[in-house]
Amino acid sequence: MAQKAFNxxxxxxxxxxxxxxxxxxxxxxxxxxxxxxRTPLVKHFVETRQGYKRYQLTEAGISPRGIPxxxxxxxxxxSDEHDEEAILRRILI
Numbered sequence: 001m002a003q004k005a006f007n008x009x010x011x012x013x014x015x016x017x018x019x020x021x022x023x024x025x026x027x028x029x030x031x032x033x034x035x036x037x038r039t040p041l042v043k044h045f046v047e048t049r050q051g052y053k054r055y056q057l058t059e060a061g062i063s064p065r066g067i068p069x070x071x072x073x074x075x076x077x078x079s080d081e082h083d084e085e086a087i088l089r090r091i092l093i
Contacts, residue, residue, distance in 0.1 A: 003039040010044045013065060048073025053084040 001018060009016040048066035052073025056063050068075045076086040 003036075003041065007039070007042050007044075010042070012062060045070065047071035048075060054086050055082060055084045057084060 005016040005018050008014075044065065045067050046064045048071030050072050052064075052066055052071070052075065054063060054066065054075060054077060058064070066073060066075045078086045078088060080088055082088055
């Protein structure tokens with residue numbers, strides 16, 4: 001379940017929470033051996049090219065996520081209000 005949560009968080013670029021309850025956590029069960037390869041790890045980042053836009057508007061609503069050093073494009077991120085290329089938008093009042 002944790003691997004599925006990580007895959008969803010990576011794919012949709014959002015936080016994911018796994019909820020459980022106290023009874024389950026404090027219970028003891030005999031279970032068969034867990035197979036960590038049952039749910040494969042899926043990488044959802046792209047190789048960047050020149051002119052890469054981190055916050056590009058897409059039909060699916062999910063911007064392509066590049067990582068620094070994987071491709072030729074410059075990866076720029078910002079948490080403030082920005083355009084598709086992560087350039088800050090300053091509003092003067």
